Amino acid sequence: MEIRELEREExxxxxxxxxxxxxxxxxxxxxxxxxxxxxxVVGSRAMTRYGQEACEKLIAGLAGYPISIVSGLALGxxxxxxxxxxxxxxxxxxxxxxxxxxxxxxxxxNRGFAKEILEKGGGMLSEYPxxxxxxxxxxxxxxxxxxxxxxxxxxxxxxxxxxxxxxxxLASEYNRDLLCIPHRIGDPHAFGPHLFIRLGAALVTEPLHxxxxxxxxxxxxxxxxxxxxxxxxxxxVIWGMLDEPKTRDEILRAAGIPAGEALTALVALELRGxxxxxxxxxxxx
Numbered sequence: 001m002e003i004r005e006l007e008r009e010e011x012x013x014x015x016x017x018x019x020x021x022x023x024x025x026x027x028x029x030x031x032x033x034x035x036x037x038x039x040x041v042v043g044s045r046a047m048t049r050y051g052q053e054a055c056e057k058l059i060a061g062l063a064g065y066p067i068s069i070v071s072g073l074a075l076g077x078x079x080x081x082x083x084x085x086x087x088x089x090x091x092x093x094x095x096x097x098x099x100x101x102x103x104x105x106x107x108x109x110n111r112g113f114a115k116e117i118l119e120k121g122g123g124m125l126s127e128y129p130x131x132x133x134x135x136x137x138x139x140x141x142x143x144x145x146x147x148x149x150x151x152x153x154x155x156x157x158x159x160x161x162x163x164x165x166x167x168x169x170l171a172s173e174y175n176r177d178l179l180c181i182p183h184r185i186g187d188p189h190a191f192g193p194h195l196f197i198r199l200g201a202a203l204v205t206e207p208l209h210x211x212x213x214x215x216x217x218x219x220x221x222x223x224x225x226x227x228x229x230x231x232x233x234x235x236x237v238i239w240g241m242l243d244e245p246k247t248r249d250e251i252l253r254a255a256g257i258p259a260g261e262a263l264t265a266l267v268a269l270e271l272r273g274x275x276x277x278x279x280x281x282x283x284x285x
Contacts, residue, residue: 040152047076140163245282
């Protein structure tokens with residue numbers, strides 16, 4: 001697919017506002033459609049199973065909304081975000097730490113996947129000439145463009161030495177909303193998300209939280225069909241049963257767990273605003 005240098009008037013408007021603007025931009029494929037909100041997703045290359053599930057579920061819940069997913073094609077969270085976007089039918093934009101030519105795209109193992117992204121209507125954007133190979137210092141420079149493009153930045157996971165921490169700090173400098181998912185206490189991958197939540201980043205446990213940050217109203221009557229990633233086992237069982245309204249007795253009979261645990265889980269879901277009782281039946285909110 002053709003690689004072309006963009007005229008300045010073709011640049012995404014957000015990149016004409018950041019302090020360290022690129023000198024040139026090359027495009028392969030399609031930029032985000034006009035009117036789309038851009039969610040930049042970042043995190044560890046050594047992604048955990050929990051991080052993968054959270055990333056996939058959160059992005060799946062954005063299906064059908066005018067949102068483009070931006071990430072860097074790296075292994076781990078970046079690749080997961082791009083794949084989840086394609087699975088949800090969302091546009092996705094790749095910003096590699098290299099030029100856009102087939103022979104220089106990094107990582108090499110994702111070159112086939114990059115072609116799939118283009119074939120499915122996505123795009124790739126770079127400030128480096130098409131045949132420019134990746135270099136170590138290109139990646140933090142690339143990250144400023146990922147943040148600059150974004151309406152919000154979602155941090156999946158990041159250890160205490162992760163480059164994602166720099167990207168997250170840029171979100172504050174560029175006045176972009178920073179969103180983080182919670183992790184278990186003591187999880188080394190939680191260092192970044194928990195640090196930034198303490199500093200004021202928005203805690204995200206479901207797709208509706210992302211929609212709020214992007215200023216997109218949920219479809220009328222829309223209820224998330226993706227379980228929040230941080231539910232306890234009993235809460236997840238009860239939440240899964242409430243795809244249709246059920247009375248308390250029906251829940252207790254069918255849950256397959258002790259009644260006390262089921263009731264505790266039901267109350268916990270209600271306190272979190274995930275379930276509600278109306279006219280004698282419980283349902284998801």
